[in-house]
Amino acid sequence: MASYEAAFDFLLAGDHEMVIYGNLKRLHIVPRDNRYDDFLQEARLLFIKAYQTFPQDPTSYPHQFLAYANTKIHWGLVDQLRRDQRGMALTTPDDSETLSELSQPDLDLDWRINESDVIKTVLKRCSDAEQRYLLGILRGRSVAEIAHQYRVSRGTVYQWRHRVARKMHDVLQKDFHVG
Known part of the structure; x- marks a missing residue:
């Protein structure tokens, strides 16, 4: 299993972070959205997790890894959005809120x-x-x-x-x- 440092270094190398920003844009999570920073951090953690679970060495197969990471990040963020929406649907405000x-x-x-x-x-x-x-x-x-x-x-x-x-x-x- 790859270390966090190696995964983070790979994320910052080149334009690999564009995978994260592309997924945020694809899911319509823009910088003016108040959830943006949370989802940006979540996407970075998903990238590191994908780096650690990739079956080969990501530095040897960077294109394959970036495609793999893109999918992992996308579905991880979609799952987070669903959890957030379910949480909002389950919590109903009391009558005192306007x-x-x-x-x-x-x-x-x-x-x-x-x-x-x-x-x-x-x-x-x-x-x-x-x-x-x-x-x-x-x-x-x-x-x-x-x-x-x-x-x-x-x-x-x-x-x-x-x-x-x-x-x-x-x-x-x-x-x-x-x-």
Whole structure:
């Protein structure tokens, strides 16, 4: 097994770090994203792990290794993104948090909106199908799970989502005077 130092030296040699930046760009994780530094560090660790698990000597087969590392980094970051999204779906904010605090925690806004009031208002304006979508999402279900539950296509569920988003936008603008 290769040492951490050898793996890190290989990472910094030449333009090997471009494998990392390419994967971040490919996954739409850009420098202005507040998760960027975390994912950059995770990608570097994945590169070192790939260096250590590569079946041959990476310095002897650099092109093969970089292709191998690219795949390992990509799927490692995809897995991390999935874990992050599942964690966000499983943790639901309590009623004391407001939409303004959730969307922009840095800003000191003078208006506060209770998200349960917004959801109740939107639910009243939704059709039965749109209510199914919104309640499914609030319960942490994916589009595929909602589609399977109601025996419709995912495309149908995406249409429900689009209509719910429009209604949410209208409710926020008209009823809650946001935006």
